[in-house]
Amino acid sequence: MELATEVAGITFKNPVLTASGTFGYGREAAELYDLSLLGGVMVKGVSREPWSGNPPIRIARAPGGMLNAIGLQNPGLEHFLTVDLPFLRDYDTKVIVNVVDHDEEGFLAVVRGVDGQRGVAAIELNISCPNVADGLLFSQDPDRAAGLVAKVRQATRLPLIVKISPNVTDPVGLGRACAQAGADALSAINTVLGMAIDVERRRPVIANRTGGLSGPAVKPVGLRIVYDLARALDIPVIGMGGIESGRDALEYLMAGARAVAVGTAVFRDPLAPPRIIGELERELEAAGFASVGEAWAAANPDARRRTQDA
Amino acid sequence: MRPQDVRVVERLQPAPDCVELVLEFPQDEEPEPGQFYMLSAGDGRDTYLPRPLSFFRTFSPRRMSFLFRVVGPGTAALGRLRPRDRLQAMGPLGHGFPLPERPLRAALVGGGVGVPPLWSLGRALRQRGCEVIALIGARTRFGLLGQAELQGLGIEVRTATDDGSRGHHGPVTDLLGETGADAVVACGPEPMLRAVQAFAERTRLQDTYLALEAAMACGYGVCLGCAVERKSPDPELGAYGTYARVCREGPVFRWDEVKL
Numbered sequence: 001m002e003l004a005t006e007v008a009g010i011t012f013k014n015p016v017l018t019a020s021g022t023f024g025y026g027r028e029a030a031e032l033y034d035l036s037l038l039g040g041v042m043v044k045g046v047s048r049e050p051w052s053g054n055p056p057i058r059i060a061r062a063p064g065g066m067l068n069a070i071g072l073q074n075p076g077l078e079h080f081l082t083v084d085l086p087f088l089r090d091y092d093t094k095v096i097v098n099v100v101d102h103d104e105e106g107f108l109a110v111v112r113g114v115d116g117q118r119g120v121a122a123i124e125l126n127i128s129c130p131n132v133a134d135g136l137l138f139s140q141d142p143d144r145a146a147g148l149v150a151k152v153r154q155a156t157r158l159p160l161i162v163k164i165s166p167n168v169t170d171p172v173g174l175g176r177a178c179a180q181a182g183a184d185a186l187s188a189i190n191t192v193l194g195m196a197i198d199v200e201r202r203r204p205v206i207a208n209r210t211g212g213l214s215g216p217a218v219k220p221v222g223l224r225i226v227y228d229l230a231r232a233l234d235i236p237v238i239g240m241g242g243i244e245s246g247r248d249a250l251e252y253l254m255a256g257a258r259a260v261a262v263g264t265a266v267f268r269d270p271l272a273p274p275r276i277i278g279e280l281e282r283e284l285e286a287a288g289f290a291s292v293g294e295a296w297a298a299a300n301p302d303a304r305r306r307t308q309d310a
Numbered sequence: 311m312r313p314q315d316v317r318v319v320e321r322l323q324p325a326p327d328c329v330e331l332v333l334e335f336p337q338d339e340e341p342e343p344g345q346f347y348m349l350s351a352g353d354g355r356d357t358y359l360p361r362p363l364s365f366f367r368t369f370s371p372r373r374m375s376f377l378f379r380v381v382g383p384g385t386a387a388l389g390r391l392r393p394r395d396r397l398q399a400m401g402p403l404g405h406g407f408p409l410p411e412r413p414l415r416a417a418l419v420g421g422g423v424g425v426p427p428l429w430s431l432g433r434a435l436r437q438r439g440c441e442v443i444a445l446i447g448a449r450t451r452f453g454l455l456g457q458a459e460l461q462g463l464g465i466e467v468r469t470a471t472d473d474g475s476r477g478h479h480g481p482v483t484d485l486l487g488e489t490g491a492d493a494v495v496a497c498g499p500e501p502m503l504r505a506v507q508a509f510a511e512r513t514r515l516q517d518t519y520l521a522l523e524a525a526m527a528c529g530y531g532v533c534l535g536c537a538v539e540r541k542s543p544d545p546e547l548g549a550y551g552t553y554a555r556v557c558r559e560g561p562v563f564r565w566d567e568v569k570l
């Protein structure tokens with residue numbers, strides 16, 4: 001079985017990555033298994049300065065998943081470069097740096113800091129975090145998103161992935177604007193804005209009031225958006241949202257994802273990423289595919305047709 | 311720490327809304343007092359996330375129990391388990407209580423379902439020749455847990471209830487002053503922990519430790535969901551140091567490390 005897949009010029013040995021914010025910078029999972037098994041690692045969002053994150057309560061349960069409003073607590077660029085990246089660099093896996101900040105200048109500072117560092121395979125621009133005040137600023141307006149992407153494009157030669165929010169009316173329009181501005185790939189989806197109410201305390205469970213929904217509950221939303229993006233755009237998509245089995249991963253590939261990321265599932269099963277790699281191999285075989293490439297967009301004829309025309 | 315497939319061997323009901331599950335692990339476990347496990351049961355409807363529980367009693371290297379109050383869907387699903395049912399247990403997790411080098415006089419304060427981590431701690435302290443006294447509090451006498459189990463370790467137990475139906479009528483922390491303890495360890499609801507914190511501040515009893523709870527998603531440090539505010543953050547870390555992870559840096563903190 002050929003599990004290797006290419007996204008934006010990066011060859012992943014298999015299409016299973018870990019999603020940003022559900023894996024820290026890899027240290028904890030490394031106590032459980034060899035990170036070199038993974039196709040790639042998308043690290044927790046990194047901002048220019050250290051961020052405190054939101055006050056607790058940050059987590060609530062939800063049917064088929066959870067809500068979170070962590071608020072991008074992270075140690076900042078310098079700590080990432082001096083402590084976290086050197087740790088990850090020792091593994092034979094592709095490290096994708098999730099970048100976040102309040103404004104263009106902040107994004108650019110992180111991108112410039114990461115650019116040229118050994119062991120960084122790509123940058124993922126997080127313009128889709130629903131849990132910080134200005135997190136969706138760039139997503140709400142495709143022109144604004146394109147403006148940011150164009151500037152980042154100038155600042156680095158690293159492959160550029162833009163993470164798409166499901167909390168917009170037209171994710172394809174947003175994705176198209178990013179592609180035209182120089183994005184090499186898209187990742188989708190980030191969490192879906194939601195809320196939980198605590199009846200006893202008569203207020204929202206989460207201190208930030210709203211939180212992002214993730215886990216199996218959002219899988220249909222993720223599949224729909226990945227399908228639409230792959231159908232309309234030429235750049236590859238990394239699919240995520242509720243993947244907890246090899247079967248789920250295969251569904252994303254067939255919808256049009258070139259690779260997938262596993263997020264919330266690692267809370268329920270810390271070994272989910274390596275497990276899913278094994279399961280995916282068997283699922284591909286059972287479905288009659290000889291490679292990840294064959295499965296790609298197998299359920300999305302428009303996407304396949306477009307690549308053949310091109 | 312590792313995820314394991316465990317089996318229910320016994321189910322006890324020490325109080326109307328409380329369950330004690332005795333679980334059999336596939337390998338020998340050596341959790342430290344104060345550490346916890348993430349347990350998964352249920353079909354995923356509001357139980358997608360595992361729930362953190364401290365281990366209570368250990369019976370053999372592969373057998374330990376968990377004592378919990380049914381307060382929502384996660385604990386309800388765990389409470390519905392019966393002998394021979396299987397579930398996932400991830401652990402042991404977090405940092406437990408520091409153990410003293412020399413024998414001392416320790417007071418263990420447990421409110422409601424805060425008692426479980428105190429049993430293994432009490433046993434470890436007794437093995438080190440410490441004098442141990444346990445103060446157990448609850449709303450009513452029906453909520454007093456773990457009394458017989460602690461007494462079984464040779465620990466003196468004093469009780470307090472909010473309604474006066476057993477022992478001291480009032481908060482269990484009222485009993486702290488008369489214990490003459492050199493060290494205090496507390497686990498229970500936040501108002502109780504705050505009272506213990508205030509006691510430590512007043513009496514300058516540095517050896518006071520609190521076992522905290524927090525809403526958790528992962529339990530092993532990757533989600534940053536279980537934040538508790540630090541009292542004196544490391545300036546090196548900048549704003550990032552504002553919060554500590556209850557699941558990794560805790561769940562046990564010294565009284566002056568955290569803001570409650």
Ligand SMILES: Cc1cc2nc3c(=O)[nH]c(=O)nc-3n(C[C@H](O)[C@H](O)[C@H](O)COP(=O)(O)OP(=O)(O)OC[C@H]3O[C@@H](n4cnc5c(N)ncnc54)[C@H](O)[C@@H]3O)c2cc1C
Nearest residue numbers: 060061196361362363364378379382383384385423523524
């Ligand atoms: C380290 C540690 C050790 C612990 N040890 C023990 C122990 O030994 N014994 C024990 O009994 N407990 C223990 N706990 C507490 C235990 O983990 C919780 O009681 C349990 O997680 C509750 O889950 P639940 O689904 O039953 O209840 P939930 O209803 O999920 O949570 C309980 C509370 O949170 C609120 N809440 C959370 N999310 C929502 C939502 N989406 N919608 C509405 N309300 C919500 C509810 O109002 C309720 O008061 C421990 C906790 C920690 C962190």
Ligand SMILES: Cc1cc2nc3c(=O)[nH]c(=O)nc-3n(C[C@H](O)[C@H](O)[C@H](O)COP(=O)(O)O)c2cc1C
Nearest residue numbers: 019020021045068126189190214215241242263264
């Ligand atoms: C606790 C938590 C923290 C997250 N942090 C980030 C983050 O820092 N940056 C980001 O781009 N996405 C973040 N996400 C979103 C995930 O990467 C992923 O896009 C989303 O959760 C959907 O996938 P899932 O259902 O498999 O979790 C976070 C999600 C969760 C649950």
Ligand code: FES
Nearest residue numbers: 529531533534557
């Ligand atoms: S519960 Fe996930 S970091 Fe503590």
